[in-house]
Amino acid sequence: MKITDIKVHLVRLPPRRDHNWASKMSTPIGHTAIIELETDEGIVGWGESPAGATWGGSxxxxxxxxxxTVRLVIETHLLPAIKGMDxxxxxxxxxxxxxxxxxxxxxxxxVDIACYxxxxxxxxxxxxxxxxGAHKNSIEVAHSLGIMDLDKCYAEAEAAVAxxxxxxxxxxxxxTERDVTLVRELRRRLGDDIKIRVDGNEGYASVxxxxxxxxxxxxxxxxxxxxxxxxAAGLGKVAARIESPVMADESAWTVQDILELDALDAAACISLYVTKPGGLFKARQVGDIAGHLGMYADIGGSIETGIGNAANxxxxxxxxxATLPSVCPVSTPEGAAGPKTAGIYYLDDLIAEPFKFENGRVFAPEGPGLGIEVNREKLARYAV
Structure with a gap:
C-alpha cells in the first residue's frame, strides 16, 4: 500500500458555547484541519489537527x-516527503x-493519525x-467548564453531573478570588463524591x-x-509547596520534556496528547517514558471533532x-442520542455515529483503524 495524496479540509464546527482558558480568550474552538490520506489500494485514512495560534509550549x-499553517506544511513539505511510502x-x-x-x-x-x-x-x-494493545476500552470523562461567569459554571457543572x-x-x-470561590461553591453544590480538578494554563503571575x-x-x-x-522550574517550586499532585501540560510535549520534569521533581502526572509530540507514534513513547519514571497521565487535547477524539x-x-479523568469529548452528531452537556462542546460533529457514554466514561470506537465513518456532507457543510 502506498500513499498517493493528502487532502486538507479546513472546517469549523458550531460550538455549544464559547470555551476559553487563561491563554486563549479570543479564538473559538472547532476550527480545525481534517486530513484525508489516500492510498493506491483505495483505503482512506482520516486525521485531524486542532491547531491553535495561541497554544504552545512554555x-x-x-x-x-x-x-x-497545517495545510501549508502538509501540502508544501510533508506530502512530497512521504508520497509513495506505506x-x-x-x-x-x-x-x-x-x-x-x-x-x-x-x-x-x-498525518500520523491518518496513517494509523x-x-x-x-x-x-x-x-x-x-x-x-488495549489495556481498557474507555476513559472517565472530565467535563471542562472553561472560563465563564460563575453562575454559568455552577449550572453547567450541575447539568453535566446529572x-x-x-x-x-x-x-x-x-x-484568584474567582478561582477559589468556584471550587468552594462547586464542592458545596456537587457534594463530596464528585472529583474537581483545576487548570491554570500558566495563568498565575508568580509561584x-x-x-x-x-x-x-x-x-x-x-x-x-x-x-x-x-x-518546569516554576512547576517544581509549586509542587514543593502544595499537597495536591501537580500536572504538567504546556511543559510536557516530548520525551525530553518528561525527563526535565522528572529531574526537577516538577510533576506527578502529565497531560498526554496525541498532537503535542507529533502523533500517536511519539505520544506512545512519551507515555512509556513517563510511566517508567513513575508518573501517571490523563489524555489531553484541544476539543477535537470525533476524528481526532477517536485517536485520543x-x-x-x-x-x-492514562488513568486520570480526561477532557475527551463525547463526540455526538446533531440529533443523535446521548448527553446534551456532559462532554459536549459542539452542536454537531463530522462522524456518522455517536461515541458511547456510560457510567461517566466515553468508549473508544470499535472496528478497524480509528473505527469511525466520516460524514462527507458534514465535511462540506462546515468547510471554511
Whole structure:
C-alpha cells in the first residue's frame, strides 16, 4: 500500500458555547484541519489537527500553529516527503517528516493519525492494537467548564453531573478570588463524591500566587493542580509547596520534556496528547517514558471533532498510565442520542455515529483503524 495524496479540509464546527482558558480568550474552538490520506489500494485514512495560534509550549519552546499553517506544511513539505511510502511504516514516515521540516508537531500529528487509520483498516485491526494493545476500552470523562461567569459554571457543572459526569475540570488562572470561590461553591453544590480538578494554563503571575490560590482550593479537596505557572522550574517550586499532585501540560510535549520534569521533581502526572509530540507514534513513547519514571497521565487535547477524539481514545486505551479523568469529548452528531452537556462542546460533529457514554466514561470506537465513518456532507457543510 502506498500513499498517493493528502487532502486538507479546513472546517469549523458550531460550538455549544464559547470555551476559553487563561491563554486563549479570543479564538473559538472547532476550527480545525481534517486530513484525508489516500492510498493506491483505495483505503482512506482520516486525521485531524486542532491547531491553535495561541497554544504552545512554555517560554516559546513550542509555538502556535493554525489550521492554515497545517495545510501549508502538509501540502508544501510533508506530502512530497512521504508520497509513495506505506502508511504502515510509521517510524519511517516520522523520520521522513522530521528530516524535511523541523517542529510543526500538529501538522505531523494529523498525518500520523491518518496513517494509523489507513494501516488499521488495511490490517483489519483497531489503532489501539497497532499501539500495542488495549489495556481498557474507555476513559472517565472530565467535563471542562472553561472560563465563564460563575453562575454559568455552577449550572453547567450541575447539568453535566446529572447526566453522569463524575469529574469537573475548572479552568482558572485569571482571577484568584474567582478561582477559589468556584471550587468552594462547586464542592458545596456537587457534594463530596464528585472529583474537581483545576487548570491554570500558566495563568498565575508568580509561584507565590499559584501556591496561595492552590492551598485555599485544597481545603475543598481538589484532585490535582494542572500547569498553574509557566515552565518546569516554576512547576517544581509549586509542587514543593502544595499537597495536591501537580500536572504538567504546556511543559510536557516530548520525551525530553518528561525527563526535565522528572529531574526537577516538577510533576506527578502529565497531560498526554496525541498532537503535542507529533502523533500517536511519539505520544506512545512519551507515555512509556513517563510511566517508567513513575508518573501517571490523563489524555489531553484541544476539543477535537470525533476524528481526532477517536485517536485520543485509542491512545487512552493503549496507554497503561492514562488513568486520570480526561477532557475527551463525547463526540455526538446533531440529533443523535446521548448527553446534551456532559462532554459536549459542539452542536454537531463530522462522524456518522455517536461515541458511547456510560457510567461517566466515553468508549473508544470499535472496528478497524480509528473505527469511525466520516460524514462527507458534514465535511462540506462546515468547510471554511
Amino acid at each position: 517560554h516559546m519552546r513550542y509555538y502556535g500553529e493554525s489550521p492554515e 502508511p504502515v511504516d510509521i517510524s519511517l514516515i516520522h523520520d521522513a517528516m522530521d528530516k524535511v521540516i523541523k517542529g510543526h508537531p500538529y501538522a505531523k500529528a494529523a 487509520d489507513a494501516a488499521g483498516k488495511a490490517l483489519g485491526v483497531p489503532v489501539s492494537t497497532l499501539l500495542g 447526566e453522569g459526569a463524575l469529574t469537573i475540570k475548572c479552568k482558572t488562572g485569571l482571577d 507565590a500566587e499559584a501556591v496561595a490560590v492552590t492551598r485555599r482550593q485544597e481545603e475543598f479537596n481538589i484532585l490535582l493542580c494542572e500547569q498553574p505557572v509557566m515552565g 481514545l485509542h491512545l487512552a486505551s493503549a496507554t497503561k498510565i
